[in-house]
Amino acid sequence: MAGGLSRFARLLVRRVVLLFALLAAVFVAVELLPGSGARAVLGREASDAEVAAKERELGLDRPVAVRFVSWLSGVLTGDFGSTARGRPIGSLLAGAFPQTLLLGGLALLLTVAGSLLLGAWWALRPGSTAGRVLQPGSSVAAALPEFVLAVLLVAVFSLLLGWLPAVTVSGRSGFPVRADMLVLPVLALAVPQLGWNVRVVRAALADAAREPHVETAVLDGLPERVVLLRHMLPFALPTVVAGFATSVGMLLGGALVVEAVFNYPGVGALLAGSVADRDAALVAAVVALTAVSVLAMLAVADAVRAWAVRGRA
Structure with missing residues (x-):
């Protein structure tokens, strides 16, 4: 038990160090972009003296390393600082990040439920019609970039059929005014991850089916549902959970692109504006909040995998 906690702590420390390195790289990358944040705020007509002021x-005018350390020390105390235009970054994130979490969370739920159902069906009946469809279909779905799928969904379900809205309209709360405005963005995010995770679930369950205890359960005449839930799924769980945890980062990253296509009110618009303003603090704040969310899900996945491995031991 102590050894497991020690490994978990070392893994967490490595991920936190990696997060700090990523944030430093973000500051440097924004610094290397052409143009000036001050000129982006003042406009092209501003004089050199005004820009310098x-x-x-x-x-x-301070070195980028000094600015990064100053920003990071503020973040550790809960202060994300202000944008180049003087707006508090914490308030901007509080107003936009819940919408992105809603979009990513719904897509994750659809990914988990769909991949478990379809992957289990495929593993149990590989030669069925559904299995023959899933073989190429999952590959195509996993290979589709989110923005390409988003455009296709808009073309079919909005422009051609007129069933669903192509853009998102926000209410006073900042969230979409109608639930159907979430359907296409969620699908655009979930389908590629669903295609990939279906294959992960199917492969993990197929490996589990070859284990001696599963073969024994089948020979004993246990119902298929019991064999799947009690004997195959616990063995496959570490691999399946690892796939879902990886999808969290992909979903949050893809959400930034999908939000732009559907005019969705999340952090994607904040990120686009911060890059245009060369605002390293806001870019890093978005990256930090997204990365912390991914780290939290990875920690949950590590705990589930450790529990599953102990249960098999």
Whole structure:
């Protein structure tokens, strides 16, 4: 037990160090972009003297390493700082990140439920019509980029059939005013991850089916549902959970692109504006919040895998 906790702690420390390195890389990458954050705020008509004064006001005249350490020390105390335009970053994230979490969370639920059902069906009946359809269909779905799928969904279900809205309209709460406005963005996010995870679930269950205890359960005449839930799924769970945890990062990253296609009110718009303004603090804040969400899901996945492995031991 102590050894397991020690391994978990070391893994968590490595991921936190990696997060800090990623945030530092974000600051450097924004610094290397052409143009000036001060000029982006003031406009092209601003004089060089005005730009220089604005850079001093924003602290952009300091070395990038100094600015990063200053920003990071504020984040560790709960202060994300302000944007180049003087707006508090914490308030901007609080207003936009819940919408992105809603979009990503619904897509994750659809991915988990769909891949478990379809993957289990495929593993139990590989020669069925559904299995023959899933073989190429899952590969095509996994290979589709989110923005391509989003455009196809809009073309078919909005422009051609007129069933679903192509854009999102936000209410006073910041969330979409109608639930059907979530359907196409969620599908655009979930389908590629669903295609990939169906194959993961099917492969993990197929491996589990070759285990001696599963073969014994089948020979004993246990019902198929009992064999699947009690003997195959617990053995396959570590691999399946690892696939779902990986999808969390892909879903949150893909959400930034999908939000732009559907005019969805999430952090995608914040990120696009921050890059245009060369605002390293806002870009890093978005990355940090997204990365922490992914780290939390990876920690949950690690705990589930450890529980499953102990249960098999």
